[in-house]
Amino acid sequence: MKIRNITVLNKREALEEISRIGAESTGCRLMAPKAVHRLIKIYGLSPKQATILKQEMLSKGGEAAVARGVLDSSAQSSEVILMGTLRQMEELISKLKMQPFGLPALGRQIKQVLDNLEGRPVFDLDCRGKKVTIGNRTLVMGILNVTPDSFSDGGKYYDPGMALERALGMVEEGADIIDLGGESTRPGYAPVEPEEELKRILPVLKRLVRDIPVPLSVDTCKSLVAEAALEEGAHIINDQWALRQDHRMAEVVARHGAPLILMHNQKGTAYRELMGDMIDFFNDSIDRGMEAGIPRDKMIVDPGIGFGKTPEQNIEVMGRLKELECLGLPVLIGTSRKSLIGKVLDLPVDQRLEGTAATVSVGIANGADIIRVHDVKEMSRVARMTDAMVRRKI
Structure with missing residues (x-):
């Protein structure tokens, strides 16, 4: 005789295990929910x-x-x-x-x-005419900052020609989405007015819309910026404040039929219960979006690693990411080169590749559908290898 434990995460996996031993089909269906x-x-x-x-x-x-x-x-x-x-x-x-x-x-x-x-079915997300498939494999969102002060690549892609070259390079390296940002959100950042943010992103966006084959996301919490970007042809809005900072954002996104990324954020790091508070935050933002006319299946949640959290809280969120599954929405994580990695490894921004890879792999294993990264080529490989083990797709 031999004995071992088995792991099942949902009813489908339980049914597969019970069927594998040769149990009668009706009995399999009756027993699976008990497993x-x-x-x-x-x-x-x-x-x-x-x-x-x-x-x-x-x-x-x-x-x-x-x-x-x-x-x-x-x-x-x-x-x-x-x-x-x-x-x-x-x-x-x-x-x-x-x-x-x-x-x-x-x-x-x-x-x-x-x-x-029990898990979401694989589905195609319509990004204003361009589609990405959610759930079949991990999608890679390439970061393109056109700011003078972003913590990692500030000033590098301020020129529209250089930005286009970088975006095309990221697509070639495996980016499924390009995320364009015109305002730094690093700790201690100086907010900019909508006019300045538009001055930075619109010349680049015009070039990207014309020449980039993948959907373009614009990283902003300002409805004026979102509206101008969507009118220029942007496909997704990535709101760092999840409809909390600008009351017009939900209406703008709904009117243009764009998918919306809701990132968890708050001032300070005090929580009654970390994951419970985050889920309450998301449910409230989802309700705001739906009341404005954004379909629930066009929303994506981002736990906001590095925003409103201590390093210890960031690590806890990464370890408990699966708890976001109760929302039934795709999950995006943005851990690339973050200070969390620097604090754990005591390394500067330009030496955080391996630390980023670790967070990406753990994030995917814990349910992330999209990874937002600077190092597209390397993290695309990490995602493919992790998918082979987690999603069992080679």
Whole structure:
């Protein structure tokens, strides 16, 4: 006899493992949801709601952790952690449909999260006429800064001719998207007015739109810049403040039918709960976008490594990136040459290639769909090798 453990991440993988041993097909379908265990955290429940969840999960062989004062109603509210198999969660959702206290709506939210954790299908993202396929392999976004003060390449590509040459080079090296930025966001940066930002990016954008075959993203948090860029032919808007800084941004992006990247950002590094706060932030930004008319499936989330976080918090986010899967949206990471790498390795900006490669590989293993990088050739190779192991595609 031999014995070993196996790892399954979702129902599909569980079904494959059970089928592999020769189990009967109907039995495979019945057993697969029992092989996948989930932990779901819920916030702001009343003692009555938390008590019902606890009782229902226990009756199904699962578990629910609640605050100490829930059972005697001494607690005003409670967070709840549901612990159980997919089958137990499915049975809970069915039971919640018949419960009072707003629990049917909660059941629908739990089901949506569980569906998101099963993985997104591969799909084509329409970038205003140009398409990129999300989910088949990791996409590479090449960074093109036309600023005098960016932390890594400030001043190098200020000239439109040099910028075009660099963009064409990145495409040849494997870039699927070019991200054009006209304002540095390095620590201690000096904000620029929209007119100055447009003065920097429009001459370059005109050349890129004409000569670059891949979608062009514009990295800005200003609606005036976004609108001018989209009218000039840009395909994607990359908002560093996720619709929080300029109230017109959502309407502009919606009107032009562009995909939108929502980056997590905040002033200061104080969190009640790091990942929970980030997910609340994204849900709020997603709601703002949808209210303005941006389809949910045209939004991408970026955890904002290096923004509003300490080095320790950045490392925690990278290790817990999979928790963003509950949103059901593509994830972009931008770790290239960041100070996080410099602090860990004690290296200057121009010596952070290996550190960037490590963060890219871990990011892809933890669910990133797009990597935003300076060193396109090298990171494209890292992504291909990591995809071969994570997505099992050679």
